[in-house]
Amino acid sequence: MxxxxxxxxxxxxxxxxxxxxxxxxxxxxxxxxxxxxxxxxxxxxxxxxxxxxxxxxxxxxxxxxxxxxxxxxxxxxxxxxxxxxxxxxxxxxxxxxxxxxxxxxxxxxxxxxxxxxxxxQINPNNVLNAFNTSLSKHAIYDFNSTHTDKPRSEFSLDLLSKLIGCSRNQLLYQQKQINNAYSIKVQQLKQKCVALQHPQPSAELFWSAQHGN
Incomplete structure (x- = not known):
């Protein structure tokens, strides 16, 4: 329409x-x-x-x-x-x-x-980065002041866990799972692409590398 x-x-x-x-x-x-x-x-x-x-x-x-x-x-x-x-x-x-x-x-x-x-479904590091770079610093400070004796204009993992209603360890475990999954994907790519196995990959290496299927 x-x-x-x-x-x-x-x-x-x-x-x-x-x-x-x-x-x-x-x-x-x-x-x-x-x-x-x-x-x-x-x-x-x-x-x-x-x-x-x-x-x-x-x-x-x-x-x-x-x-x-x-x-x-x-x-x-x-x-x-x-x-x-x-x-x-x-x-x-x-x-x-x-x-x-x-x-x-x-x-x-x-x-x-x-x-x-x-x-x-949460990526703790991405959420924290987005909050700390984009939200109102004044709002973060005011929210912090209701949860800590030493408020600051920055979101922490502890504060995020309190806000979501889970433990800090749950968020740490979730981030570890995300990091591990990323590492596995990188290793799989390295096995298929010789250029990625080089300490300092360059465009020339990618052009000349023999890629796996």
């Missing part, structure tokens, strides 16, 4: 189904959305979703794109299933980016405590 082209000048609030548009995070918030993706792909999603969200007011060039400013759980869910969306447009000049980053970060922490997770 063709995307519906809306006359946005007539709307402050709109309702539509997700298949009618191209829903994406507001670009300056895309890294925070990836933090949601990292954790939600290992979660059991709720049966019902709050379909209300704030959207960045589009330009003519982005007429069919929906730039989500909040409710990233809904944004993630509509990548999997069609859901109705009730949007309220915000002029881009009125967007308070630091405030949104803080709100989205704290909302993610709350959301994680509400969901159930399959630990085997």
């Amino acid at each position: 063709k995307s519906r082209v809306l006359n946005f000048k007539k709307y402050t609030k709109v309702k539509f189904d997700s298949y009618q548009t191209i829903p994406i995070p507001y670009p300056p918030l895309s890294k925070i959305y990836l933090c949601y993706v990292q954790i939600l792909k290992a979660a059991k999603l709720p049966s019902f979703f709050d379909t209300k969200t704030k959207l960045a007011y589009p330009t003519i060039a982005t007429n069919n794109q929906l730039f989500f400013l909040d409710n990233f759980l809904l944004l993630y869910a509509i990548q999997i299933q069609n859901l109705p969306i009730s949007g309220c447009y915000i002029l881009q000049t009125d967007i308070d980016l630091p405030s949104l980053e803080y709100q989205l970060s704290t909302r993610l922490f709350t959301l994680i405590t509400e969901l159930k997770f399959d630990i085997k």
